[in-house]
Amino acid sequence: MDHSPPPFFKRGPAPLARLFFFASLSLALLVIDARFRYVEGLRSWLALAAYPLQRAATAPIELGERVSGYFASQAWLIEDNERLRAQALAYAQDAQRYRFAQAEADQLRRLIGAAERLAVRAVPAEIIYTGRDPYSHRIFIGRGAIHDVHAGSPVADYAGVIGQVTRVHPLLSEVTLITNPDQAVPVEVVRNGLRAVAFGGGASGMLELRYMPANADVQNGDRLITSGIDGTYPAGLPVGEVVRIERDADQSFARVIAAPAAGIDRGRYVLVVSRETALPERPAEAQPGKERRAERSRRARKDADDSR
Amino acid sequence: MILGRDQTILLPVRASTIVASFALALFLNFLPWQDLRVVPDFVALVLAFWCVRQPRLVGLGVAWMLGLLSDAGNGVLLGQHALSYSLLAFLAIWMSRRILWFGVGLQALHVAVLLLVAQAVALLVRMAAGDAFPGWTVVVGPLLGAALWPAATWLLLLPQRRAEREAAI
Numbered sequence: 001m002d003h004s005p006p007p008f009f010k011r012g013p014a015p016l017a018r019l020f021f022f023a024s025l026s027l028a029l030l031v032i033d034a035r036f037r038y039v040e041g042l043r044s045w046l047a048l049a050a051y052p053l054q055r056a057a058t059a060p061i062e063l064g065e066r067v068s069g070y071f072a073s074q075a076w077l078i079e080d081n082e083r084l085r086a087q088a089l090a091y092a093q094d095a096q097r098y099r100f101a102q103a104e105a106d107q108l109r110r111l112i113g114a115a116e117r118l119a120v121r122a123v124p125a126e127i128i129y130t131g132r133d134p135y136s137h138r139i140f141i142g143r144g145a146i147h148d149v150h151a152g153s154p155v156a157d158y159a160g161v162i163g164q165v166t167r168v169h170p171l172l173s174e175v176t177l178i179t180n181p182d183q184a185v186p187v188e189v190v191r192n193g194l195r196a197v198a199f200g201g202g203a204s205g206m207l208e209l210r211y212m213p214a215n216a217d218v219q220n221g222d223r224l225i226t227s228g229i230d231g232t233y234p235a236g237l238p239v240g241e242v243v244r245i246e247r248d249a250d251q252s253f254a255r256v257i258a259a260p261a262a263g264i265d266r267g268r269y270v271l272v273v274s275r276e277t278a279l280p281e282r283p284a285e286a287q288p289g290k291e292r293r294a295e296r297s298r299r300a301r302k303d304a305d306d307s308r
Numbered sequence: 309m310i311l312g313r314d315q316t317i318l319l320p321v322r323a324s325t326i327v328a329s330f331a332l333a334l335f336l337n338f339l340p341w342q343d344l345r346v347v348p349d350f351v352a353l354v355l356a357f358w359c360v361r362q363p364r365l366v367g368l369g370v371a372w373m374l375g376l377l378s379d380a381g382n383g384v385l386l387g388q389h390a391l392s393y394s395l396l397a398f399l400a401i402w403m404s405r406r407i408l409w410f411g412v413g414l415q416a417l418h419v420a421v422l423l424l425v426a427q428a429v430a431l432l433v434r435m436a437a438g439d440a441f442p443g444w445t446v447v448v449g450p451l452l453g454a455a456l457w458p459a460a461t462w463l464l465l466l467p468q469r470r471a472e473r474e475a476a477i
Contacts, residue, residue: 015367015368015398015401015402016398018367018368018398019368019394019395019398021368022368022369022371022372022390022391022394023391023394023395025372025387025390026372026375026387026388026390026391026394027387027391028387029376029386029387029390030385030386030387030388030391030433030437032386033385033386033387034385034437039386042386043379043380043386046376046377046379046380046381047380047381049377049380050334050338050377050380050381053331053334053335053338053381054338054381056335056338057335057336057338057339057340058338058339058340061340129338129340130340135434135439135440135442136382136383136384138383140383167383174383202440203440
């Protein structure tokens with residue numbers, strides 16, 4: 001900066017100092033956000049400020065869809081109606097059978113004393129926006145804190161689980177997809193009830209069952225559903241299907257790859273599922289040192305009593 | 309303000325023009341694009357433009373706030389775009405006199421370098437946070453952004469020019 005203005009025209013600190021200031025501020029924010037998550041409030045406010053622009057950006061596409069839907073031909077509608085009516089008939093039969101099976105299952109469950117599963121509450125939501133960063137595996141849905149969405153709720157479409165709400169802003173929420181490498185879903189193999197944890201496979205769009213023993217009873221085509229034992233996901237939502245298993249003699253774990261059941265990158269409408277029934281409180285982990293000592297002294301006292 | 313090759317005298321810029329251009333750029337960034345890697349970062353482009361043209365009005369503070377808005381809107385780590393936009397603004401202000409000396413084509417080459425540096429910083433932050441390298445298609449966005457520089461120049465200077473023409477008539 002050899003052509004800086006004379007001192008009496010000076011405005012504020014030198015540009016380099018300013019760059020240093022803002023860069024360190026950014027780095028501090030990065031570290032705080034990545035490690036401690038102290039800035040969620042600030043993020044919510046900023047997201048609220050960006051919301052009108054996001055909404056406006058997706059509005060033309062919505063309008064286009066609506067207009068093209070309006071001009072759908074009459075013939076197509078009639079044909080579709082007939083097809084739907086036939087389908088509804090088939091479904092009605094299924095529904096009757098389902099109700100019967102449900103009643104039967106309820107009775108059986110009551111018989112074996114298992115806790116009755118209550119209905120889950122579901123909030124329908126529209127995907128309004130996918131993040132600009134293609135590797136973050138996140139989407140934004142148009143339901144937020146004022147629609148009673150809570151962080152941690154699972155999100156599903158008609159075919160299965162697509163992810164979990166990780167951040168809730170006032171008007172929209174951020175959903176981490178199950179293909180995100182940091183996202184884990186507790187699953188169970190439908191065929192034999194084997195429990196496992198499915199992690200996201202990242203850019204491949206697949207899921208990976210990690211920490212499965214090499215001799216685990218998993219086959220290609222096995223369907224995976226949520227096991228529900230984590231207290232977050234309701235049990236029985238479809239998650240995926242096993243497509244590839246690699247068993248390697250020199251590794252103790254098998255590599256199991258599954259394809260997600262839901263359209264992770266398709267569709268516009270999803271359900272935010274939240275479980276009304278909470279599992280009983282998880283028991284506190286025993287304090288290794290103190291507890292054992294207390295136990296031992298208690299036992300010693302008891303022994304002394306017995307000998308007396 | 310130092311004039312480049314084009315010796316037209318421009319009207320002073322209005323703050324509302326700058327604000328509107330930034331809103332438009334954010335809007336363009338938020339559009340649901342198919343493949344985001346090859347879409348230019350419009351905010352970075354407009355920011356570079358105003359930093360080059362009006363270094364007194366648009367500086368690091370504005371860049372930083374825009375970066376935070378982009379971060380929150382995209383759901384990435386808070387501070388990633390803020391850092392890269394701050395650096396971009398600094399470089400653009402630092403090189404503004406040099407850049408304005410050239411014609412539009414050579415200006416675009418300079419801007420390509422600026423946008424690539426900003427993209428590289430954002431990429432480094434993302435990789436430091438644990439993401440994989442997304443492939444070399446990421447350089448397409450900044451290069452396309454630089455290719456849009458002449459159009460951006462024409463469009464963003466339009467309010468100042470049109471007023472001038474009307475006044476002449």
